[in-house]
Amino acid sequence: MTKSVIQPDTYPQHFRPPIGVISPKTTRQRLIFTTIGVILMVTVMSLFNKALEYGGLTWNMFSQLPMSFLLRAPVAFILQFFIVQKFAGIRTSRYQVENPIEYYAIRVGFTVMVMCPTMSFWSNIIYAGFTKDFVFIWLTKMVLNWGFAFGVQIFLLGPLSRLIFRKIVGNP
Template identity: 25%
Template sequence: MKKSKLHQFIFTCAMALVMVYAMICYNIALNIGHMTNQIFVLALEELVIMWPIAIVLEWFFVEKLAVSLAMKKVDHQKDSQQYIKLTICSMIVCIMCPIMSFIATLLFKDAGIQIIAVWIETTVFNFPMAFVWQIFFGGAFVRKMESYFIRQIA
C-alpha cells in the first residue's frame, strides 16, 4: 500500500518521538550513572528541542539517503519486505545516530575544545542503544502501531 505524504509525516513524527525520548533518557542515565523515575521527567525538557530537530533531519535528508543506501544492499527479487524495512531502519540509525549525537554534544555537553572526542564518545555509547531500540523495541512498536492503524482504516 502506497503511503500518503500525511501518513509518512505522521509516521516520521511518531518514530522520531519514540527514538529521541528513549535516547535522551538513556543519555541522562549515562550522565548520572543510573536510571531513576526522575529521568523520564527530565527528558521532556530536552525532548522539546531534540524532537523537532530529528523530524526535520529525517524528513528532509536522512530518509532519502538511508533508502538510497539500503537499496544498494538488498535484492528486490529475493529479499522479503521485512528484510528491506530492517535494512532501511539500520541505515537510518547509521546516519541519525552520529548527527543527533553531534547536536546533543553541542547543545547539552560542555565539551569545549574536546568537542570531537566527546562527540565520538557520545556516538559510540549511543549507537548500540539506538540500533537495538530501533530494531527490537521502540521502532518495532511504532511499525506495529502503523500496521494496526492501516488495518483499521482499510
C-alpha cells in the same frame, strides 16, 4: 522524449520495500509515521543518554525528559523527514533483498548511520557546548548511542511504531 512523472505521494519502484514490510505510501502517512518514530526514539534515546550521564535510570530523569525532548525532537523530525528517509531508501534499494527482515535491518542500519552521529553532535552542542574535548565527547556518545539505537530500533521501537501506525492509518 518525455520524462515520466512520479506522483509526489508515491515512492518510485526502486524505493518500494518488499512485500510484507509496513511502509507509508503517501506524504500524509510519512508525516504520521515519522512523527510516531521521532516521539518514540527521541524519548528513549534521551532517557538512555541521561542514564549514561547519571550512571543509571532514576525517577528524576523523567522530570527532565520534556525539556530534553523539546530540544531534540524538532531537529530529529526535520532530519528524518527531509533527509534520512530519502537517503536510507536510496541506499537500501541498492540491496536486492526480498526478505522483509533483511530489508528492515538494512534500512534501519542506514537510518541509524546518519541519525546517530548528527543527533549526538546536536546533543553535544546543546548540553556541553563547544569545548576543547568536544570531538572526543561527541565520538564517545556516538559510539555508545549507535549500538543502543540500532538494537532498540530493530527489536522494540520499530515494531512498536509500525503497530501504532497501523492502528492510526490501517494497513497501507
